[in-house]
Amino acid sequence: MTDFKLLCAQIRSLTEGEPHWLPVMSNASALIMDAMADLNWAGFYLADCSGEEKSLMLGPFQGKVACVRIAYGKGVCGTAAAKDESQLVPNVHEFAGHIACDSTSNSEVVIPLHAKGEVVGVLDIDSPLLNRFSAEDFAGLESLVATIEDVADLSGLPLGR
């Protein structure tokens, strides 16, 4: 079981020197990838308002090369962003519209990240195992995102505004 209290404390201490969202998200991706077993991807997609339609653009991550842009409402990430609802997907092959960036992914968690009440991105975690994420993992990852919302400087997000 991942020690999410420790992970949150590590994120807090990392932001003390530099709260800018870019290094915070970069180090958060590295911490998550290191601390949680059986992951193949951990990272962020950032809300981008510069186009006609809002979309998510690839942000800091650990793992294989991933799709660079996801429309709001598409895939697990776009669904989480459009509905402003965390997604726990035990089997991605049963999620209509799932976007397979890495064909080895079998389960996924996506959690929206907010600034001033608005969705400014999502945390996306993938595993090659089916049903990898427990309710405790889901709650722990939500607390981690809440920590980032609390301590990171998210001004400048969403992109393109």
Ligand code: SME
């Ligand atoms: N599976 C995601 C796309 C992002 S990759 O997993 C890194 C989705 O369906 O939105």
